[in-house]
Amino acid sequence: MTATGPTDLISVLMSDHREVERLFAELEAREGTVEHRRELVDHVITEVASHVIIEETWMFPVFRTYVEGGDRIADQEMKEHVETERVMKELEGLSPAESHFEELLSRFIADIRRQIECEENEIFPELGKACPPERLRELGEKALHAKETAPTRP
Template identity: 40%
Template sequence: MGHGGNVIEELMADHREVEEIFARIQSMTGQGQELRDVVDEVTIELVRHSVAEEQYLYPAVREHVEDDDRIADKEIADHSRVENLLKELEKTNADDLHMSPLLQQLMEEVADHVEDEENNLFPMLRQACSSEMLGDLGEKIRRAKAMAPTRPHPAAPDTPPANKLLAPGAGLVDRARDFVTGRG
């Protein structure tokens, strides 16, 4: 969940972690509970990551990067598509014929988003922000992920200040549900 380092290092480590989970999904031969558990694992990681980016990364982009609103809005739209897919996956039985196409679509959406962030957004952010600022953002991202929801909430606000106020409460409820159900 928390990898350390500045915001770019932290988020890139998250990207590699999600890619590893996707590789496990692609190599699975069975479905059932094993697949459900891995889908839940990737859901938890993607939701925490997205919430943290929406709370801290994209506001920093709006403040420091040229063409800031267009870039941040595009990234938030990417998150919205992913969150809707995660919600569909959450409702889909692991043995359902729709599971595989939904997972494929999720993997493609996330791969496109990761590529865009790593090749475009992160270099611009690195150029626009001091090392100290990037380090501070990394710490904020780690704290946000620790408090973030673990389940998709597509209707939840995705911009400050509402997302910073509501996400910890949703996270607490999600973690309680996860504990009771043994999820994650």
């Protein structure tokens, strides 16, 4: 993968992944009050929701343009985003004290980790090789700006 700097699109998305993983680790520790766990889940949902918007707005279109077979992969990822949004909406409506909450949260974490693994091991390397660095920097700047205004709910 070609690194183009801390503000290229891939670096911005990787930074999101690290933040989500940090939050997942805290959630998996199952420490803190019910209210604290609710705040953590809300923070994860905010992070994932803005990340999904950035991917759908900038990453997938450029992936489709520059990567051979990009349409098929992007279409599959978009289908996974639909399920991710459904689960986030369901999590929003549950209290961490409800029995179904932990099961749903565990499934959500596993699904997001699979998406992160796919992106970091397949999508980002292909995009980094195929897309011009200046285009990745331009899209990274747009993504950073969008994070300030993007919807934070699924």
